[in-house]
Amino acid sequence: MITVSTSASAYHHGNLRDALIAAGLEALEGAEGALPSLRELARRVGVSATAVYRHFPDKHALDKALAREGLRMLGSAQADAADRAGGGPAGFAETGRAYVRFALDHPALFRLMFTQGHPVEDNDEKPDEARALLTANTQALASDPDHAETLALQAWSIAHGIAMLMLDGRIPADDALIERMLNTENLFPTGSC
Numbered sequence: 001m002i003t004v005s006t007s008a009s010a011y012h013h014g015n016l017r018d019a020l021i022a023a024g025l026e027a028l029e030g031a032e033g034a035l036p037s038l039r040e041l042a043r044r045v046g047v048s049a050t051a052v053y054r055h056f057p058d059k060h061a062l063d064k065a066l067a068r069e070g071l072r073m074l075g076s077a078q079a080d081a082a083d084r085a086g087g088g089p090a091g092f093a094e095t096g097r098a099y100v101r102f103a104l105d106h107p108a109l110f111r112l113m114f115t116q117g118h119p120v121e122d123n124d125e126k127p128d129e130a131r132a133l134l135t136a137n138t139q140a141l142a143s144d145p146d147h148a149e150t151l152a153l154q155a156w157s158i159a160h161g162i163a164m165l166m167l168d169g170r171i172p173a174d175d176a177l178i179e180r181m182l183n184t185e186n187l188f189p190t191g192s193c
Contacts, residue, residue: 017055017065019045024066025109033108038062060116067116070109074102075129082133089184092137096159096182099130103163104173110163158182 023044027036036044038059042052056062081098082091103110134152142148162181166173 016045016047016051020052020055020062021065021069024062025069028066028108028112029106035059035063035066035112063112064116066109067113070106070113071128071130073106073109074099074113075131075133077102078130078133082137089141092141092155093182093184095133095137096155097178099159100163100166100178100182101175103167107167110167114160 020041023041024035027034027041027044035041038052038056039049041062042049045052056065078095078098081094085091085094134156135148138152138155139145139148142151159182162171162178165171166178171177
């Protein structure tokens with residue numbers, strides 16, 4: 001969970017852009033799970049609305065920055081999960097499980113991340129860490145390098161579909177179900193990697 005002080009004196013001579021993103025993430029994590037207006041965000045951080053507009057000319061720019069931060073957080077969670085599992089097919093399965101768990105832990109942010117078109121463009125200096133990890137894992141694990149892109153799309157579709165079904169209450173948000181549905185044995189039968 002992201003925390004930031006939202007008192008009137010919250011921001012003092014630090015990085016305003018980062019403070020605004022932290023306050024936006026905190027609002028998404030809050031009970032209502034919604035972003036305040038840019039003016040309300042300025043009040044939360046303790047700056048003028050004009051100061052906010054220097055960093056985010058409109059709400060869409062803020063939403064895109066929050067989506068980018070969400071992708072960074074997701075990529076970090078997935079990389080940590082893969083490392084803990086020791087990489088390989090087990091690590092790959094853990095990246096999918098981390099994806100679903102991230103969605104359940106950050107539902108409003110997760111939905112925002114996938115409604116912003118492309119918050120991270122292919123030519124951006126900072127890559128989408130979650131996508132880069134998926135690409136690297138499928139290239140390493142696919143028995144046929146030409147099949148890696150298809151495998152990446154299949155794996156993402158499975159994890160994203162499970163996350164959305166759980167978020168929408170269509171299937172239970174159950175950890176045992178996450179474990180079972182994202183089992184690498186289904187994707188990488190013995191000897192196929």
